[in-house]
Amino acid sequence: MKKVINLKNKLNLFSDYWSPRVIAEMNDYQFKLVKIKGDFIPHKHDNTDEVFIVLEGVLKIEFNDKIIEINSGEMIVVPKNEIHKPYSDKECKIMLIEPKNIVNTGDAGGSLTALNNQWI
Numbered sequence: 001m002k003k004v005i006n007l008k009n010k011l012n013l014f015s016d017y018w019s020p021r022v023i024a025e026m027n028d029y030q031f032k033l034v035k036i037k038g039d040f041i042p043h044k045h046d047n048t049d050e051v052f053i054v055l056e057g058v059l060k061i062e063f064n065d066k067i068i069e070i071n072s073g074e075m076i077v078v079p080k081n082e083i084h085k086p087y088s089d090k091e092c093k094i095m096l097i098e099p100k101n102i103v104n105t106g107d108a109g110g111s112l113t114a115l116n117n118q119w120i
Helices: 007-011
Strands: 021-026 029-039 050-057 058-062 068-071 075-078 085-099
Touching: 007 029, 007 085, 050 058, 050 068, 068 075
Parallel strands: none
Antiparallel strands: 021 029, 029 085, 050 075, 050 085, 058 068, 058 085
């Protein structure tokens, strides 16, 4: 289906943090928008890399050996099996690109696990 997706309009449709919303699919991949603030949990994804594109704000990702800062207009690919903990001191708006049915908390589970396939 050919249609233009306005990211700002989609981001205005929800306010909760750490709860990705699907906006499009391509082959077996989903494009998700998520708002974050505060700390997430350390986790990894056993079978897939994960792409973070920062649309607004500053994302920090803590790895075992360092912390990387990703600013608005920048992106990072986190390799599969890499333990990472995303966080942000202030609200940050991100696009994720990952395969369908990926659990946001990876192997860690817990109370921050979001429902899959929540479309907006």
